[in-house]
Amino acid sequence: MALKTEPFVVNIGPQHPSTHGVFRVQLTVDGETIVDLKPVMGYLHRGTEKLAEEKTYTQCIPYTDRMDYLAAMSNELGYVMAVEKLAGIEPPPRAKWLRMIFAELQRISSHLFAAATFFQDLGGWGTAIMYMLGRDREQILDIFEMTCGQRLTTNYMRIGGVAQDVPPEFFPAVRRFLDDMPSRIDEYFDFLADSDLLLTRTKGVGILPKELAISCGCSGPMLRGSGVPWDLRKTNPYLYYDEVDFDVIVGQNGDCYDRFMVRFWEVGQSLRIIEQCLERLPDGDVRHPFSPDFVSGTFRPPKGEVYQAIEGPKGELGYYLVSDGTTAPYRFHVRAPSLINLTPFREMCIGWKVADMIVILGSVDIVVGEVDR
Amino acid sequence: MTVRLDPADAAALIRARFPEAVEAVDGFAVRLATSALVEVCQYLRDEPSLAFDYLVMETAVDYIEDDYLELVYVVRSLQHNREVVLKVRTDGRDDPVVPSLVDIWQTAEFQEREIYDLFGVRFAGHPDLRRLFLWDEFRGYPLRKDFLPLAQ
Numbered sequence: 282m283a284l285k286t287e288p289f290v291v292n293i294g295p296q297h298p299s300t301h302g303v304f305r306v307q308l309t310v311d312g313e314t315i316v317d318l319k320p321v322m323g324y325l326h327r328g329t330e331k332l333a334e335e336k337t338y339t340q341c342i343p344y345t346d347r348m349d350y351l352a353a354m355s356n357e358l359g360y361v362m363a364v365e366k367l368a369g370i371e372p373p374p375r376a377k378w379l380r381m382i383f384a385e386l387q388r389i390s391s392h393l394f395a396a397a398t399f400f401q402d403l404g405g406w407g408t409a410i411m412y413m414l415g416r417d418r419e420q421i422l423d424i425f426e427m428t429c430g431q432r433l434t435t436n437y438m439r440i441g442g443v444a445q446d447v448p449p450e451f452f453p454a455v456r457r458f459l460d461d462m463p464s465r466i467d468e469y470f471d472f473l474a475d476s477d478l479l480l481t482r483t484k485g486v487g488i489l490p491k492e493l494a495i496s497c498g499c500s501g502p503m504l505r506g507s508g509v510p511w512d513l514r515k516t517n518p519y520l521y522y523d524e525v526d527f528d529v530i531v532g533q534n535g536d537c538y539d540r541f542m543v544r545f546w547e548v549g550q551s552l553r554i555i556e557q558c559l560e561r562l563p564d565g566d567v568r569h570p571f572s573p574d575f576v577s578g579t580f581r582p583p584k585g586e587v588y589q590a591i592e593g594p595k596g597e598l599g600y601y602l603v604s605d606g607t608t609a610p611y612r613f614h615v616r617a618p619s620l621i622n623l624t625p626f627r628e629m630c631i632g633w634k635v636a637d638m639i640v641i642l643g644s645v646d647i648v649v650g651e652v653d654r
Numbered sequence: 655m656t657v658r659l660d661p662a663d664a665a666a667l668i669r670a671r672f673p674e675a676v677e678a679v680d681g682f683a684v685r686l687a688t689s690a691l692v693e694v695c696q697y698l699r700d701e702p703s704l705a706f707d708y709l710v711m712e713t714a715v716d717y718i719e720d721d722y723l724e725l726v727y728v729v730r731s732l733q734h735n736r737e738v739v740l741k742v743r744t745d746g747r748d749d750p751v752v753p754s755l756v757d758i759w760q761t762a763e764f765q766e767r768e769i770y771d772l773f774g775v776r777f778a779g780h781p782d783l784r785r786l787f788l789w790d791e792f793r794g795y796p797l798r799k800d801f802l803p804l805a806q
Contacts, residue, residue, distance in 0.1 A: 323787030330772075331796050495707050495732060498761025509732065516735055517656035586682050588711065588728050588739065601726065603715055616711040616728075620768075624761050653787055 286312050291635070295324045301398065302649030306638065313634045318627045322620075326653040333613040338364050338580055339440060339573050341613065346434035348615065349651040351394055354387035354425075355593040357438035362519065363589035363600035364440045368582035376442035376567040377520050382455070382558045383425075383437065384520075384591070385551040389462075390421040391594035392544040392551075395646040399541060402643035403482050404636075417465060420458045427451060440580070441572030455559065462552055466545075473545070483537035487629040487641035490535060497624040501596025502543040503645060507535035513592035525557040537644035544646070581608055595619050595646060619651040656730070659738040667704070668694055683726070683739035691742050692753045698729060698738075699758055705733045709759035712766065714773045718747070718799040723775060725752055744775060747798075754780040772797040 294305035303324035309317035329348060333341045345360045346353040358380055365372065372380075397414040422432040428447050429437040437444050473479055489499070494507040504511050512529045514522040527550040532539025573580035582604045590599035596618030603612035622645050630638045665679045668686075675690035686694055698706040710728040717724060727740040744750030754777035755762040766777045767786040774795035777783055785792065794801050 323785075323789070326787040328796060331801075334797075493760070496760045498709055498759065511732055590710070597710065599711055599728075601711060601713055601728075612713075612715045614711075614713040620764060621761055624764055 288316055293635075293638075295321075301642070301647055304647065304649050304652065306642070308635065308638065310635060313636075315630050315633055315635065315638060318630045318638070320623055320626055322649070322652050324653065325649045329654040330613050330615065334610055337608045338582065338610065341610065342438065342440075343434065343436045345615075346436055347650060348617065348654055349391075349593065349595060349598075349619065349648045350433055351648055352387050352391040352594045353433060353435045354383045354437065355391075355591065355598060357435070358384050359589065359591040359593065359598045359600050361438045361440050362591065363587055363602050364582065366589050367585060367587045367602055367604055368440070368580075370441045370569050370571060372442045372569050372572075373566045374563050375446075375565045376569075378558050378562045379443055379447065379567065380438065381520050381522070381525075382555050382562075383428075383435075383443075385554045385558070386421045386424060386455075388594045389548050389551045390418045392548050393418045395544055395594075395643075396541065399640075399643040399646075400479075402639050403478055414469075417458075417462065420454070420461070424451065424454050424458070427454065439568065439572055441569030442567045446567050452559070455555065459552055459556055459559075462548070466549055469545075479538070479541075482637075482640055483541060483644070485534070485536050485538075486633065486637055487537045487644060488535050489625055489629055493625050493628060494535065498621045499596070499625065500618050500622065501593065502540050502547070503596060503622045505530060506532035506540035506543045506644075508533055513590060513597060517590075519591060521558075521561075522554075524561075525554050527551075527554050537640055540644045540646075579608070581606055586612075590616065593618060595648065595651070596622055615651075615654060617651045617654060619647040619649075620653075623647060623652065655735070657736045659736055661739070664738045668697075671697060677743075683741045685741045685743065688742045688744070688752060691740075692755070692758070695727075695729070695740070695755055695758050704731060706731045706736075706738070708732050709755065709761050710737070712755070712762055712769070714769045714775055714797075716747070716773065716797065716799045721747055723747060723750055723773060725769070725775070727755070749774070749776065751776045751778050753778050754783075756780055771795075774798065 288309050288311050291308045291310055295303040305321040307319040308315055329344050333344050342357055345356040348356055393414040397411045400410040425435050426432050429435050489507050491507045494504050510529050510531045515529055530543045530546040532543050584604055584606045586603045588601045590597050598618055599616030601614040602610050605611040629641050661679045661684045665676045665684045669676050672690055675686050675694050677687050678685040698704050706729045708730040710730050712727050715724045723744045725742045730737045752775055766780055769775050770783055771785040771787055
C-alpha cells in the first residue's frame, strides 16, 4: 500500500553547522525529496556598502576584509585596484608581484578550507580531513602573520602598493610551503580518487548546466565546473598574470564532483604561479610615492566611475565605485560572487534529497559575510 | 583581453536598430531610455554577432541632488570577450519603477531584490520581488543618501 504524503516546509539554519555561517534555507519537501527551496539571507548584513560610503578611501580597506573573511587578501586587492584605476596610480613592480603571491596563497587557503568543510558536509571523516587541510592552511596564515601581523583580516594592500615589504623569513617560509605541498596533493588525491564517499555523494549530484550557469552569472569554480573555460586571470589579465604560465581547470558535467575537483586542481596551478612570482620578484619600492597614508583625509580621486574585477577564490569579485571628487566614495558596490553563485541554487536542488542539498550548498562554497555584506 | 566596447560605438550599434533608445553617452556608459531597456537587452543577448550572454553586475546609485536614481548594468559577452556598461535613470525618487531583466539574465533575480531592498526601486515583471537582506517590516531604504544610520 502506498502511503499518502504531502509537502512539508522545513527550515535549515540560520544556526546550522552545514549552512556555512548564518544562512537559512526554507525547504518544501515531499517525504525526503525537495520540491521547492527558498534561500533566506541577511542574518550577517552589516551594511558594508553604506559604511564605506562614509569613510575615506583608505579606511574602506579593512571593511573589505570582513566580507569574504576567508579570502581577505583577494577582497583588498580588488578594491585597491579599483581605486588605483579611478585615481590613475600605478603601483611599483615589486608590489604587484607581491600582490600576486598573496592573492594566490589566499586562493589556496580558501580552496583548502572549501575542501575541508565540503568533507564535513559529506558527513565523512570530518575531523581528520579538517586537520590535514588545516595544517596546510595554517602555514599560509603564518606567512600572512609574519608579513602584516594578521592571519585573517590582513589589511595589507594599500592604494598604490602594499603596506610594507615582506620580512626576511618570508622567503624560506614560502619555499617550505611550495616544497611541502605537491606531495600532500598527491596524498590527498590518493585517498580521494577511489573514495566511495566522495564519488557516490557528489558524482551526478546537483548538476548545473552550462547555459544556466551563464544566465545565472555564476563565476569562478562554479562556472568552470560546468565546462566554461572562463578565468579573469586569462581572459582579462591584471597584475602580471599574462606573464606567468598556468592552466585553467575546467570540469565537464557541472556536478558537485566537478566543482570540487576544479578547486582541488587549482591549488596546484596557484603553486605554479607563486613559484614563478618568486623567481621574478624584483627589488625596489613597494609603495607608490603618492600612495595615501592609512587615515589620510587628503586623498581625493577625480570625479568618475569604475568597475574593476579580479578572479577571487569564489569567482568574479568586482568593485563598482563612483567618485564625486571628495575623500569618500560616493557609491561603493561589491559584485559578490558568493551571492550571485547562489542564484541557481534552487534549480540545482529540486528533485534531490535534503542530505544532497547540504552537499550542493557545500559545493557552491559561499561565505555568508560576502553574501550579506 | 576583455575589450570594453567604447560607449560611443555601442551607442551607434544600438541606435542602428533602435533609433530612439539611446538617451546619452559618456566615457563610461550608454544611457538608455527606460522604456527601451528590455528590448535593447534582448537584442544584445540574442544577436549572434553580439551575444551578450552574461550580466556581470546590476546596481543602483542615488543622485539625490538631481532627484533621480541611476541603474547600472555591466554586460558581457563570454563568447566575444567584450563588455559594455548600460544605464537607465528613474523618473524621480518617489516609488520609482524600472523593468526587470530576470527573463533575459536570471542572475538579475537576487541583484534586483537587493536593489529593491536597499534603494526602493521596484522592478516591473520580477517574479518574486521581496526584500533580500532586511526584514519585511523595515522602514526606509538604507543606501539612499537621505538615510542616515546614526540619526535613526
